[in-house]
Amino acid sequence: MSYASFSIFALVCYIYLFLALLASQKNRLIFSFLILLVDMILWTGGSFAMRMCFGPSTSFWFDVSLIGLIFMPYVFYNFISEFIGKKDEKIRRFWLYISIILNVLNYTTHVFLEAPEMIMLHNDVVFIYHFTWHIYIVIGICIICALQIVYNVYCCVKNGDRMLYQFTPILAGISILLLGHGLIMLDIFKGIPLDILSGIINALLLFYALYKKHLFNLKLLVSKRNCYAISAIITILLFSNYLVPLRNFIVQHFSYYLDPMILVFIIFMFVFVCIQTLLKRFIDQIFIKEEKQQADYLKSFSDHVRNTLSVYEIAQDICEIITETLGVHRVYVCMQEGNHQDYHIIYGNASLERQNFTFQVDNPIVEELKEKKDCLLYDDFKRSLNYRSMWENEKQLLEHLQIECIVPLIEDELIGMVLLTKKLKNQYTYEDMKFLSSVASISTIALKNSRLYEMVYQEAISDEMTGLLNRKYFYKQFEELFTQKGKECTLTLILVSLDDVRLYNQLYGTKEGDKAIMKAAQIMQKTMPDTAIISRLSGKEFAILLPECSLQTARDLAENVRYQLANANNDQDDFALRSVTGSFGIASIPLLASNPKQLEEYANQALYQAKRRGKNQVVIYNEETKSSMQTQKDSKDKENIYSEYAEMIYALTATIDTKDHYTFTHSKNVAYYACELAYAIGLKEDVVEIIREAALLHDIGKIGIREDILNKQGKLTSEEYEIMKGHVENSIGIIRYLPSLDYVIPVVISHHERWDGRGYPRGISKEDIPIGGRILCVADSFDAMTSKRSYKESFTLEYAIKELKNQAGKQFDPQLAEVFVRLLESGHIKLQVEQREKNHSTD
Known part of the structure; x- marks a missing residue:
């Protein structure tokens, strides 16, 4: 029996797999398998050429086959390492060098395995290998490599990078390959190419493992290139069986007309083309139609999503x-x-x-x-x-x-x-x-x-800071919604204005002010229903449009937002100062308003009334609001605003005077000293006016301090001192409800801050203290030193000047203290204490 057909079959399988994978998408793993197939082709190709006794000699083809065999540990190790993703280039190179050394030694000396002996058995050539103990060196190296492969697989499975089932085909293939090579060493299997058969099974199992990893398409096995290969193989197999009978038939009947070999070649090509054509049509029916359908789907999908x-x-x-x-x-x-x-x-x-x-x-x-x-x-x-x-x-x-x-x-x-x-x-x-x-x-x-x-x-369409709709897009939505719903629909508009944002910015900086605005926007988004259209119209102004929402529901929603705003910072130590409240104006279509422009106008009037009534409240527009608005002026200049509240300011300070006689005159004295100092350093008239108003109001919060503390004869205890310090926050709480005068708050709140940062209530220092606050600090301290108090006599002018100089750079701005001392020494500023004592003597 001839075993050359085993080598032919193995060689065809390896070449077929190699051609199929050449058409696949390449990566390191595919390349490693291609290298393995090349090694298998060397091995089986050399074996086939040797068994067919091709030239130059059987010994030459034996060496070619053995090169592939000895390189097998390296190519297998390389493939498995790529399969499990192990980065071990040094070990791979080690096995490569070992394979090269073994090949060189055996090629030059045949120390490990000599060429097989050819014998005739039943008219067939059979090759018998004679093994010596040296072959066990190669076998031992292969076993060591196999064990390392198994160890790497074990580590990979243990670490969870891969599961054992993924390696089952590979481990089975390697086991069969080793078994096949081991069995041919037994006398009973001598001459039988079990090594070739085991190699075929191993290659197919490895191919299956790659397919399970979805690394290539099985349709590659029936690609155009492989169709030609299949056709050629089928044709060769047919002609190998019928070549002799066909040639005899041609010689007998057609030798007079044409050379028999030419006619055989023509018939061979005709059969090859027919088989290839039929095979291609069959494959097209099975695969190409489906691929074309998928390609059409993809093109249609791509065109649609692109647009x-x-x-x-x-x-x-x-x-x-x-x-x-x-x-x-x-x-x-x-x-x-x-x-x-x-x-x-x-x-x-x-x-x-x-x-x-x-x-x-x-x-x-x-x-x-x-x-x-x-x-x-x-x-x-x-x-x-x-x-x-x-x-x-x-x-x-x-x-x-x-x-x-x-x-x-x-x-x-x-x-x-x-x-x-x-x-x-x-x-x-x-x-x-x-x-x-x-x-x-x-x-x-x-x-x-x-x-x-x-x-x-x-x-x-959005506001960059809050993420709400911007003004332009809000009005576009407003108009579209009104047009869609018609005049009979209910549209309720809530206009929101955050109170005292400018003050907040002055006290804590614009960064903190921005945070407060963003927090307000978040509260509105969480509170309002999904149907609400919310927009930031300007710095501190918001608009909320509620379709199909009654005035009462809108009021409840607005009150909810107002409450959350007022209590947003109640976890802060300086909650009284950090509070940012909101004023709300509400109007509705079709109640009173009949179009978007009128609706906004009425909501604005309601919002204005909320501000005028003391802020932090919700006002719904109605006829009373309308009548009230018609009697008010649209705007007032700064001088008129102050004159409107001047009587209120003096009334408040007079109220304090009933509790603490010092405070009323003290405020006027501080206003005088502060204005003179402000003029001296070159401040503009409007800034000086702010400082004057702040000076009159700076101690207005003492109205909330107990009389026993205000008029105590001795030194205040630490607890009483903390209560007294609260007059600053009290002042702010009163001033913020005097509309259009809240611009004086930064000055008022800063008059007890120190240049060295040891003051209160915020503990800020140097230029962080507003200039008006630094001026009031000097004026307030000077008047306190030169005035008679319930717990002390008045100090002399010389003593006060000395203290101003000593505290320059500590309590006072050094430049302001220097200017103020110069004004005192030149007589430009007159001491006001005599006027106070005169006033009290007349009482």
Whole structure:
């Protein structure tokens, strides 16, 4: 019996696999398998040439075959390392050098294995190998390499990088290969090419392992190139059996007309072309039609999503193409939304079964998709270590959704994923994975473009700070809504103005002021219904449009927002100063107002009344509001505003005078000293006027201090001193309810701050203290020193000047103290204490 056919069959199998993989997408793993196939081709090709006794000699082809055999440990180690993703270049090079050394030694000395002996058995050539103990050196090296391979696989499985089932075909193939080479050393199997047979089985098992990893398409086995190979093999096999009878038939009947060999060649080519044509048509019917259909679907899908700028519509198209093409039962599209890093289900083709489910950014599935950047079969993922780190409720939900495949939408970053349930027929194949990858690639680009468009569009219609609608788009929405609903619809408008924002900015800086505005916007968004249209009209002005909302409901909502605003900072130590309240004006269509312009005008009038009534309240526009507004002037200049409240200021200070005689005259004295100092350093008239008003009001908060503390004869206790310090906050609390005079608050609140930062209530220092506050500090302290108090006599002018100089750079601004001393010494500022004593003597 001739065993050359075994070598032919093995060689054809290796070449066939090699040609198939050449057409696949290359990566390091595919390359390593191609190298393994080349080594197998050397081995089996040399064996085939040797058994066929091709030239130059059987010894030459034996050496070629043995080169492939000795290199086998290295190529197997290289392939397995790539399969498990092990980075061990040094060890790979070690096995490469060992293989080269063994080959050189055997080629020059044949120390390990000599060429086989050829004998004739039943008219067939049989090759008998004679083994010596040296062969066990090669076998030992192969066993060591095999053990290292098994150890690497064990470590990989133990660490959870791969599961054992993925290695079953590989381990089986290696075991069969080793068994085949071991058996030929036994006398009973001498001459039988079990090594060749085991090599064929091993190669097929490795090929199967790669296919299970979805690294190539089985259709590559029936590619155009392989169709020619199959046709040639079938034709050769046919002619190998019928060549002699055919030649005899031609010689007998046609030798007079044409050379028999030419006619045999013509018949051979004709049969080859016929077989190749029939085979190609058969394959086209099976595969190409389906591929063309998928290609048409992809082209239609690509054209449609390319012209779509809606994320929702693209997600809908993704579900449709996957459902129609692959027959998937349900499809869910998950995306990152806004500034959120987590992935939410934004669309599913089974609306009744859609789940409110979120993949957090650190979810093991997300991490797996980012690492692999390819389709993930859920059954494969369940066998990985990452699956074990998932929460049980996440596993249960995925099981409930019956998810079988997850497709990443990824380019530079993972922007989303597509969850697929089971197919109506069959399982997911490599062809399905390839199709899904194409869909994902097209979808990712389209989704990134649509998200970019939506981001730009959102920026165009939104306020940058708060994220609410901007003024322009709000009025556009307002008009559109009024046009759609008609004049008979109910539209309620709430205008909101935050109180004392300018003061807040002056006290804590614009950064803190911006935070307060953003917090107010968040409160409105959380409180108002989903149908509300909320906008930031200007710095501290907001508008809320409520369709089909009654005035009472709008009032309740506004009161809720007002309450939350007033208590937003109640966890702060300086809550009394940090409070940012809101004033609300409400009007409605069709009650009184009949169009958007009139509605806004009436809401503005209501808001103005809320401000006039003391802020931090909600006012609904009605006829009384309308009548009140018609009697008021549209605007007043600064001088008139002060004159309107001058009587109130003096009334308040006079009230204090009944509790503390010192305060009333003290405020006027401080106003005089402060104005003179302000003029001396070159401040403008309007700034000096602010400082004068602040000086008159700076101690107005003492109206809330007990008389026993105000008029105490001795030194205040620490507890009483803390109460006395509260007069600053009391002053602010009173002034903020004097409309149009809240601009004096930064000066008033700062008159007890010190240059060295040891003052109160905020403990600020140097230039952080407003200039008006620094001026009041000097004027207030000077008048306190030169005035008679319940607990002390007045100090002399010389003593006061000395203290001003000593405290310059500590309590006082050094430059202001220097100027004030110079004004005193030159007589430009007159001491006011005599006037006070005169006033009290007349009392």
